[in-house]
Amino acid sequence: xxxxxxxxxxxxxxxxxxxxxxxxxxxxxxxxxxxxxxxxxxxxxxxxxxxxxxxxxxxxxxxxxxxxxxxxxxxxxxxxxxxxxxxxxxxxxxxxxxxxxxxxxxxxxxxxxx
Numbered sequence: 001x002x003x004x005x006x007x008x009x010x011x012x013x014x015x016x017x018x019x020x021x022x023x024x025x026x027x028x029x030x031x032x033x034x035x036x037x038x039x040x041x042x043x044x045x046x047x048x049x050x051x052x053x054x055x056x057x058x059x060x061x062x063x064x065x066x067x068x069x070x071x072x073x074x075x076x077x078x079x080x081x082x083x084x085x086x087x088x089x090x091x092x093x094x095x096x097x098x099x100x101x102x103x104x105x106x107x108x109x110x111x112x113x114x
Contacts, residue, residue, distance in 0.1 A: 069084075
């Protein structure tokens with residue numbers, strides 16, 4: 001079954017850290033780029049970070065550059081999003097995406113609040 005399953009969301013205080021995970025199945029994970037998106041309430045979904053199949057190539061939205069890090073473990077078919085120095089503006093549902101297949105996970109809620 002081809003699917004993406006996110007985990008790791010929750011409530012975090014401003015300035016804190018959180019790591020999201022996205023486990024993939026049903027396709028040869030290492031062949032394909034992966035992306036993280038987020039969607040805040042009342043706003044459009046936006047691209048947060050992307051990583052190439054080998055993991056060497058990464059790109060970030062300006063709003064998260066220097067704070068978030070995308071990585072992957074191809075042996076585990078998992079992509080990660082390390083979120084550091086979070087702010088309330090990072091509150092959103094975060095989605096994992098495999099663009100080659102237009103495949104999306106179910107999303108995981110991240111809430112930044114004191």
